[in-house]
Amino acid sequence: MKPQNIEALWTHLHWLTVLAQQGSFTAAALRLGVSKAAMSQRIAELERAAGAPLVQRTTRSVRLTEAGQRLVDDMRGPFEQIAHSFAGVRDLAGVPRGLV
Template sequence: MEKAEIEGLWTHIHWLSVLEEHGTYTAAAARLGVSKSAVSQRISDLEKATGTRLVTRTTRSVRLTDAGQSLTREVRSAYAHIARSFSSVRDAAGEIRG
């Protein structure tokens, strides 16, 4: 997968994380401030891009597949690394100013 293609999927991956956290398309959509169908479409697009199912849908909830859980776990780790990097930069900027 090309870098530009992956960059275009960041929002989709974030929405998958929100879906995992909230357990239903309705709750995820409410949290994101979008329609349920918008969340469903983004997840479908992400599944097409990865070539695998990321979500198992039931009548009342959703559950991430092993692949979906793996993706969100890796992304959480990446986000944590990014957050630490920002903190380091801010701390360094504060030391320079101070």
């Protein structure tokens, strides 16, 4: 996959991490504010791009494959850093500045 196309999948990677945290497509879709069908479609797109299954689906459960778990584990740190950085910027926006 070309590097510029990987950037188009960053949201998909986030959705995979939410799916791993929530443990079901329904709960993950609810947390993200999207439909279950959209959630499933994004994960399927990510699997096609990766060339490997990332999620084992059954009628009652969802489990990450070894590849899916590795991807989620590798993304955990960067996503936590993004959240931390964003919170810092938001905190700066709330701090009064200038002459009083």
